[in-house]
Structure formats: C-alpha cells, structure tokens
Amino acid sequence: MKLFGSFTSPYVRHCRIALMQSGLDWEMVELDIHTSKDPGTPTLRVPFLEDGALKLTDSTPIVKYVREKSGDVFIPDAADLDRYCLANTLLDAAINLFLLERSGLDINTNVYTRRQQQRIELVLKELDSAPLPKSGQLGDADYRVAVGVAWGQFRNxxxxxxxxxxxQLLQIAGDDATFVATAPPA
Ligand SMILES: N[C@@H](CCC(=O)N[C@@H](CS)C(=O)NCC(=O)O)C(=O)O
Structure with missing residues (x-):
C-alpha cells in the first residue's frame, strides 16, 4: 500500500508510526500538497492512502485501517478517543494559523484567528491534565498528542x-523507536 504525504506533517507521522509497527508491506510517496497540480485527493491535504481499490483521505481512517489490518485495535475507549480528538483540534487550529500566516494574514488582529489561538491554549491545558502512558506503552491517543505537540515545537x-x-510525554515518546524514526527532518 502507498502512503502519500510529507515528512513534516504530524498527521502523516502518525500514519507512518502505525505502518512501521504493522509489519505490512507499504511505501511512502513524498508529496508537496502546496505545489502539486493534481495531488490525487479531494481534500487537497495529506496524508492519503491507497491500498488496491481502497482510497482513504484522512489520517484517522488510515491509522484505524492499518491497526485493524495488522490485527490490532484502534482506540476502543471513549475518553482516549476524546483526547485523540482534542489533539486533532489543537493541530487543526495550529496548522490553520501557520498556513494563514504564511499566506500573509495578520493573525493577531483577525477575530477568528484570535479565537483559534485561544483554542490552542485551552486545549494544551486540557491535554496537560491527562495521565501519562508508561514508556513503551503508547496508544494511538498518546501518539496523536505526542506528534501534535512535537509539531508545535518543530514549527515554533x-x-x-x-x-x-x-x-514529560515527549520524553516518554522519545524512548519509542518509531516516534524517533519519524521525527521531522532538521
Ligand atoms: N483531518 C486531516 C488533516 C490533514 C491536514 O491538515 N494536513 C495538512 C498537512 S499537516 C495539509 O495537508 N494541509 C494543506 C492545506 O490545508 O492546504 C487528517 O487527519 O489527515
């Protein structure tokens, strides 16, 4: 199967972690979504995955598919799933602001982008109050929070x-071989 994406995307990173752990046959196809004229996904976002006739256009179904195809489970617990969704909210807001700023918008004066900044701070506080996993026992909610927080540091x-x-979560994730192997390029 083929995973399309960039080596800097936190969403792609989580998919790569799941694929590396899966033992399945896969390859990464590097794609710059911002310059590609016909990227092959209606979302105009990465990641997306192709496995024969199956096409998946979002990291959540991709991670779920990979986990289940390799005999594992994808976040059965509702509270864990909520934490995973909070990490997605954090990332969506932070990436949105990153791209808007890069496109020339003054994100400090716009009412909605200020709300996005407030959302980021509130979600970080909430995520900080969650219990930590033991080293070597990260689940998909932990991975999603860790790749999200690591991306925020990487892009400042x-x-x-x-x-x-x-x-502390980043330190714990730093013991994980797949988390380390998927770090964004310096
Ligand atoms: N919900 C999507 C979000 C994917 C996403 O936002 N990807 C970013 C890269 S990290 C992207 O491709 N952004 C391009 C754009 O928004 O134009 C997922 O989980 O896969």
Whole structure:
C-alpha cells in the first residue's frame, strides 16, 4: 500500500508510526500538497492512502485501517478517543494559523484567528491534565498528542513551558523507536 504525504506533517507521522509497527508491506510517496497540480485527493491535504481499490483521505481512517489490518485495535475507549480528538483540534487550529500566516494574514488582529489561538491554549491545558502512558506503552491517543505537540515545537507554533506533563510525554515518546524514526527532518 502507498502512503502519500510529507515528512513534516504530524498527521502523516502518525500514519507512518502505525505502518512501521504493522509489519505490512507499504511505501511512502513524498508529496508537496502546496505545489502539486493534481495531488490525487479531494481534500487537497495529506496524508492519503491507497491500498488496491481502497482510497482513504484522512489520517484517522488510515491509522484505524492499518491497526485493524495488522490485527490490532484502534482506540476502543471513549475518553482516549476524546483526547485523540482534542489533539486533532489543537493541530487543526495550529496548522490553520501557520498556513494563514504564511499566506500573509495578520493573525493577531483577525477575530477568528484570535479565537483559534485561544483554542490552542485551552486545549494544551486540557491535554496537560491527562495521565501519562508508561514508556513503551503508547496508544494511538498518546501518539496523536505526542506528534501534535512535537509539531508545535518543530514549527515554533506554541510553547509547552507551562505544561510539564506534555514535556514529560515527549520524553516518554522519545524512548519509542518509531516516534524517533519519524521525527521531522532538521
Ligand atoms: N483531518 C486531516 C488533516 C490533514 C491536514 O491538515 N494536513 C495538512 C498537512 S499537516 C495539509 O495537508 N494541509 C494543506 C492545506 O490545508 O492546504 C487528517 O487527519 O489527515
């Protein structure tokens, strides 16, 4: 199967982690979604996945598909799933602001982008209050939070100085071979 995406995307990173852990046959097809004229996905976003006739256009069904195809489960617990969704909300807001700023918008004066900034701070606080996984026992909610927080540091989009549990989570994830192997290029 083929995973299309970039090596900097946190959503792609989570898919790569699941694929690396799966033992399945897969390859990564590098794609710059911003310059590709016909990227092959209606979302105009990465990641997307092709496995024969199956096409998946979002990281959540991709991770679920990969986990289940390799005999594993995808987040059975509702509270864990909520944490996973909070991490997606954090990422969606932070990436949105990143791209808007890059396209020339002053994100500090627009009412909606200020709301997005407030959303990021509130979600970080909420995620910081969650219990930490043990080293070597990260589930998909933990991976989603970890790739999200790591992306925020990589792109300098938000600080976790006031969030000791999120700092600790990155340390715990730093013991995980697939998390380390998928780090964005320096
Ligand atoms: N809900 C999607 C979000 C994917 C997403 O936002 N990807 C970013 C890269 S990290 C992207 O392709 N952005 C391009 C754009 O918004 O134009 C998922 O989970 O796969």
């Amino acid at each position: 989009r938000f600080s976790i100085d006031a969030h000791p549990n999120l700092q």
